[in-house]
Amino acid sequence: MSARGDFRHLHPIATRWDDDDVYGHVNNVRYFAFFDTAINTWLVREGGLDIHAGAVIGLCVESHCAYSAPVSFPDALEVGLRAARVGRSSVRYELAVFRAGDDVPVAEGWFVHVFVDRATRRPTELPDGLRAALERLA
Numbered sequence: 001m002s003a004r005g006d007f008r009h010l011h012p013i014a015t016r017w018d019d020d021d022v023y024g025h026v027n028n029v030r031y032f033a034f035f036d037t038a039i040n041t042w043l044v045r046e047g048g049l050d051i052h053a054g055a056v057i058g059l060c061v062e063s064h065c066a067y068s069a070p071v072s073f074p075d076a077l078e079v080g081l082r083a084a085r086v087g088r089s090s091v092r093y094e095l096a097v098f099r100a101g102d103d104v105p106v107a108e109g110w111f112v113h114v115f116v117d118r119a120t121r122r123p124t125e126l127p128d129g130l131r132a133a134l135e136r137l138a
Helices: 028-047 128-136
Strands: 009-014 056-067 076-088 088-097 107-117
Touching: 009 028, 028 056, 028 076, 028 088, 028 107, 028 128, 107 128
Parallel strands: none
Antiparallel strands: 009 076, 056 107, 076 088, 088 107
């Protein structure tokens, strides 16, 4: 199990009223949105990824999440983010969701991006800015 200090970056997430399901906890699918938000916010802000017009885009090819404790609205959360492997055209992120300030995660997972040419959808080498931002997460 990961701990808060194992992550180079923590991204805050405010749970919303509609994140809870009929069982009174944040629905499992929301965690994947939390992962996606933490990753893409980093890529845009730190790596210069242009999600609207850039020549390179990241496509998710694999994701996983294991849950260890429930959370619910109005819990404040933080998503720990690190790059476990940065390749020529892909990256495997490791993530953990924490209640704000807690050291033990409520969920852990991974997410794999393959970066592709926007037009051809063929894998392409990571641009320098993205690579540098991802290496700071390693």
